[in-house]
Amino acid sequence: MNAQELRAKSADELRQELTNLKKASFNLRFQQATGQLENTAGIKAARREAARVKTILNQKAAEAASEE
Template sequence: MKAAELRQKSVEELKGELTALLRAQFGLRMQHATGQLAKTSEINRVRKEIARVRTILADKAA
């Protein structure tokens, strides 16, 4: 999701998005550890999405 789309969301929606991304990251880590993950680039994509959401949350808090 692009940063412009995330900026339009409310703080509650962003927190929900962050929770979903953290769960996805955990699932991807488990798949990677057990050798079931086919696309390892998904881990980096989710990490960047988490950072993007956290940055926008920090901007809205300030």
């Protein structure tokens, strides 16, 4: 998902997306630890996607704070 699609979502939707990404990241790490993970690039992709969501959440929070 790119940044434009994420910016179109509400803060609640972004928090839900972040929760899902953290769960996916945990599952990928667990698979790696048990030797079941085949595509190790998925860990990096999940971390980057979570960081992208956090960045947009912070931007929305800063924007809301500056409006008040």
